Amino acid sequence: MKLRTRLTAWYAGVFLIAGVALIGLNYWLLASFAPVDAGIAVSRAIPTTELGAVYPGYADFSAVPAGELPTDTLVVSGAEAKSEVMSTVLWGSIIALLVAAVFAVWLGWVVAGRVLEPLHSITSTAHRLEAERLDQRIELDGPPDELKELADTFDGMLDRLASSFDSQKRFVANASHELRTPLAVQRTLIEVAVAAPDATEDMRRLGAHLLDTNERSEKLIDGLLLLARSDRGLAARELVWLDEVVEDEVESCRALALEKKVTFEVRTRRYLVDGDPVLLAQLVGNLLRNALLYNQPGGTVTVELDQELIVSNTGPTVPAQAVPGLFEPFRRLRDRTGTAGSGLGLSIVQSVARAHQGSAKARPNGGGGLVVQVNLPETGVRQAS
Template sequence: MKLRTRLTAWYAGVFLIAGVALIGLNYFLLAEWFQPAVGGVAVARQALPYPTSEMLTVTELPADTMVVTGEQVQSDVLSRLLWQSAIALVIAAVLAVWLGWVVAGRVLAPLHEITTTAHRLEATRLDQRIELEGPPDELKELADTFDGMLDRLASSFDSQKRFVANASHELRTPLAVQRTLIEVALAAPDATDDMRRLGAHLLDTNERSEKLIDGLLLLARSDRGLASRELVWLDEVIDDEVESCGSLAAEKEVTFDVSTRPYLVEGDPVLLAQLVGNLLRNALLYNEPGGTVSVRLDRELVVSNTGPAVPAEAVPGLFEPFRRLRDRTGTAGSGLGLSIVQSVARAHQGSAKARPNGGGGLVVQVNLPETGVRQPS
């Protein structure tokens, strides 16, 4: 039961209790005041030619006079009081329920505004505020406290994102210097075989570190949201990324199965290219020789592969940074691919989800809002 309904029920219940108590009190006071007289009361169709305080015998009254006892008069008056009061109480109770519903709605309106604001909030959109106007009561204090909490959260998120971006940027320079020094050492004429093997291992480690840093920079950039937007044909982005992944597909002995339609979105073309590229490279890296990568773009972008079986309970964790399946640790991935996909999708007001493929592998579904513009024929 909603709070508004409960408040209305409480209001109507208290009103009914007070009304019943008031009717009972009136009934008791009237019964105490209206004591039955000794003898009877004459009720005639016309005025009697006698003083009202004079005691008369029945034979002295007109023939059409009805005589009732005092107890009967008291009972009739009290019963009429009861049923008329009950009717009035029912009518007043209906009005009380309606008024209670209206008043409860007005009282709870600020709470609905707080709830609506909370639903609009995301980690990448902490700019929403309630800014409730009105007297300084408990609800105003609650809304101001909520706004203050959002200010602190937004500051904390911004500080964290800036730290990740700055740290990743600062780490790229020494890695580039290390790579250059290793390449110079390997190019020396007096380099021994052991030095060349060690240098090749160091270059591979350095390349992995650079890819990791680039992934962190991209993740931090997409988490900050989009500074500007432009129209991007997603189907063209898919075609370009499929072509760029051709050498990796040939190396892994994997084929592409692509089916797209013109699909226009509004966003950052670089981030969208990274989203598609990460999906395709993940599908290639975690595939089997002779497998396929299926790419479908209709109402949403769906990329699936034919790799090893993926447990359903492990799928949600794949969207967390640096999370990979146990049998994927030997691959060249950094564990940021699906995290970047999800972050870029959210930055474009979209979503990303995954599920195990029936015959092995993974199916990733990315929903990006499509604009109403269609490609000219």
């Protein structure tokens, strides 16, 4: 049951309790009122104060001897009159209470909606928030009450979180950028040392190993820079044909596919996206390289672009419970640690998709491997066929 319904029920319940108490008090006061014992009949004859002393409502009436009454006169005892009056008052009060209760329920529903309206603003803002989008604020207007204090506290928390996330992203980007220069210097020194005429065979083997390690480090740093860039969102946008990006990336991966003895199956249609062409190329390239690296000889990589971009491969079996962790940085399956990947591929895919107001998800492939689905908002512009 929603809070608004519960508040309405509380309002109506309190009203009914107060109404029943009021009816009970009136009924008790009416029951304690004692009428005259003898039966009487009245007429608007001569005013008297005697009857009005007992029944104030009959002050303008006078008592008439029983012998002077018409033959069709009905004489009612005081107890019967009291019972009739009490019954009429009781049922009239109950009917009035029920009508007022219906009005109280409607009014309680309206008032509860007005009271809870700021909470709806807080909830909708919380739903729009993500780790990469902390720019939303409630900014509730109104008197300084408890709800205003809650909204201001929530906004203050978001300010602190946004500052913390921005600081973390700047640190990753700056650290990655600063590390690129010494790695480039190291690679140059190693290449010069290995190419020297007096370099021994052991030195050349050591140099090759160091160059391989250096290349892994450079790929890792490039991945961190790209991840930090996509996490900050898009500074500028332009129209990009995603199908052309897919075709270009497939061609750039042909050599790796031949090396891994893997074939491509590509089915695309014209698909226009408003975004960053470099980031979109990285997204598609990471998907294709992951599908090639974690495949098996003679396997296939299927690329489909229709309502969304789907890349699937025929690699080893992937446990379903391990799939969500693949989108976390540096998380790989145990049997993938021997590959040349840095563990950032799917993290970058997800980050770039979010930067384009899209999403990325994965599931195990039926015959082994992984199926990755990337949903990117398509623009309304179409090219003439």
